[in-house]
Amino acid sequence: MNGHMAGVGEAPSAGSFEHGVQIIDGDKEFNANMNEYLQVEHVAEAGFNYHIISVFGSQSTGKSTLLNNLFGTEFSVMSETARQQTTKGIWMSKNKRIESAGTKMADNILVMDVEGTDGRERGEDQDFERKSALFALATSEVLLVNIWEHQVGLYQGANMGLLKTVFEVNLQLFLKDKKSTPRSLLFFVIRDHLGTTPLANLRNTLIQDLTKIWSSISKPQGLENSRIEDYFDFGFAALPHKILQGDKFVSEVATLGSRFTTGHRGKSGNKDDDELQGGVFLPEYHRRIPADGFSMYAEGIWDQIVNNKDLDLPTQQELLAQFRCDEIAREVLISFDVVITPLEEKQAEATRFGKPTVLPDLGATGSKARTEVLKSFESQASRYHKGVFTRKRQELESKVDTRMKALYQGQLSAAHKAGVVAFSEAVSNKVKAGQKAGGGYEFAEIVASEKKKTLDIFKVEAQSLAMQGVPWTNFKTQYMLFEQELDEVSGKLRKEEMRRLATRVERWVKSRLGEAIGLEFNKLGSGRGGTGAPEEGEKPATEKDLWDRIWNVFTGIVKEAEVRFAERAKSFDASDEEVDVGMWRLRRKSWVALREKVDEEVMEGNILMKLRENFEDKFRYDEAGVPRIWRPTDDIEGIYTKARESTLKLIPLLSRFRLASTYAPPDLVSFIGTQPGGVEAGDEEDLPPIGGVDEDEGKSLEEETTVLSESKRQDLVVRFKKTADGVFVEAKRGALGGVTQ
C-alpha cells in the first residue's frame, strides 16, 4: 500500500520530495528546504488558500499509516515485522488526494507528521514532545489525535498525558495573543474500533476526560476561569482495525477523508463536531499566515521554541510581515526599475550635456509603472499584518514617488527650457520675416499667438504627467512659472522691438532734420533772409529769427516723431511707462541730432560759403534784387561797408542758439522733460549728456547752446573779411574795367 520503507532515517535530498519534507530533524534543526518544497508543490502562491493539519498520539499507534491512507502521503511507517525505532522529527507533505468518497477535498492541505519516541512511556525526552506540540499548535488548524479504542477512558494513559501537555502549551501560547485567540479543532480518530461501543458513547467519555484534564492543569494568571471550549472545538471519528477489517478500514478512511473540506459553524454553538457544517476547516482556525511567508514564519516560531523563549505570535507575525513586505517591495521594484531607470539615465545624460530633453510618453509610461508597482505590492503584501503592510506600502510609495517626482520635475524643467527657446525663436523669426516683407507685422499679435502655442504645448505635457489622486502631480505652479518666464521673455523681446522702432524713428528724425535745417541755413545765402517769395500765410523769413525757425521746425518734427513712436509702441502693448521712456530718449537723441546738423552747417567751409553768399547777395544786388552793374561813380566802398557790416552781424547771431522771441536759449529742460521712472541703469549709455539738462554733467545750457566758440567766431570774422575784401577788389576792378572798355 504505501510501498516504501527506504525513506526511514534518510533526509530527502533537496529537490526530491517524494516523502514530503523533513522540516525539523532529529537534532531539532529547522530545514531550510521547506520554502522550496512549498514552491515545488505550488502552495507558496496560494495566499491563504491552504490548510495545515498535525497529528498527535503515542508512538506506533498507526498515525503515519492513517495519514498515508487519508491523504496519499508517503510518511515512514514502522515495519510490521521489524518494529524498529523511527527517527525523531517533524515531516510535512502535501495532500496527494483530490477527492475522497466522491467529495472534493480542500485545496493545498499540508499534513505534518510528528515522529518521536514515546517519551512518556520510556521516561525520556518529553522535551521534544512538548516542543513539537507547541509548534503544531502555533501553526495547525486541525490536530488529529490518534487513539486506540481500548485507551478511551483510561484517564491515566499516555494519551491523556500528551493532551495535558497540549492544553498547557496552548494556554502558554495564546497568553500573549488574547486579541485573536485562534481556535483549533481537536479531531479524535479512534482506532481499532470494534463497533460494540457506539461512537457517541466514546465521545462522551472522551469529553468527560478532557474536561477533567482541563480542570487539572495549572492555568496562568487571568485565565483561571477559562474553559476548554474557549480554545478548542472537538471532532470524532472511529476506524476499524486495518488488518483485520481491511476493506472496511479503506472505505471508512475514505468517508473520513471527505470531511476535509472547508466548513462553517452551525447556529447553536461550538460544543463539538455536531455543530460543524460542511468540512472541518473553519475560517477561524486559519492562522492567517500567507503561504509565501509560511516557511519563514514556521522557522521563526521554531527558533523561539527551541531556544525556550516565550512564544509571542503577534510579534512573530509582525516580524514576518516586515521581512516579507521588504522582500516583496524589492521584487516589485525590479519591474519598476526596468521601465524607469533607463528614463532616469537618459534624462541625467541629457542634462549633463546641457540639452534637457522632453522624454516622449513619459506620463503614460510613468503612471503605468507606478500603478503596477503599487498594485503588485498590494496584491502580495496586503495579506500580511495590516499595520506593517500599510506602513511598508507607504514606504514603497514614497520611494517610488521620490524618483517619479525627480523624473517629472526634470521633464517639466526640460519642457520649460525648450519652450522658452522655441518661443523666443519663433517670435524673432516672425518679426524678421515681417521686416523683410516691409514691416507690416503686428508685434503684439505675434507674441500673443506664439505664447498661446507654447503654453498649450507645456500644458499638454503637464497634464499628461498628472495622475488622479496623486497631489504632487498637480503642476499648476510650474505652469504659472513657465507663463511668467514667457512674459519676461516677451518683455525683453518687446524692449528689443522698441529699440528697433526707436532707431527707425531716430533715423527718420535725422533725415527730416537734414533737409529742413539745411533749408533754413540755405536761406542765409540770400541776403534778404529768404529765397523766393514766402509761402502763403507764412511770415517772411528774416535773418534775426533763424533760430526761432530752426526750433519750430525741430520741435515740429520731434512732435510728429513722438506721435509715430507712441502709436506704434502702443500697438505692441508697450506700457505707458515704456512709451514715456522711449519718447524721452527720442527727444534727447533728436536734440543731439539737431546739434550735429547745426555743427555740420557751421563747419568752417560751409558757413564761410553761406556768409559769402549772404554778403554777395547784399553787395551785388540792389534792394529790388536787380544785379548791380558797377560804374566808377558808384559808392562801391559805401555799399561794400554796409553789406559787410550787415553780414558780419550774422556771426554773433549764428554763434548762439538764441530765440528772438525770448533772447534766450530754448527751454531744453522743459522740452526734454524729467527722466521717467522706467529708465533702467545702463539704459542711458548711448545717451550723451546734454548741458543744462543733466545737472551733474558740469555743462551749462549756455555752453550747450553755444554754436561757435569765441575763437572760432574771431577766426570766422577774419576769414570772412578776407573773402569780402576779395569780392570788393574784384568789383572795384570790374567797375574801372567797365569804364575803360
Ligand code: GDP
Ligand atoms: P506511528 O508510529 O504512530 O506513525 O505508527 P505507524 O503508522 O508507523 O504504524 C505502527 C504499526 O501499527 C505498524 O506496524 C502498522 O502496520 C500498524 N498499524 C497500522 N494501522 C493499524 C491499525 O489500524 N490497527 C493496528 N492494530 N495496527 C495498525
Ligand code: MG
Ligand atoms: Mg509515524
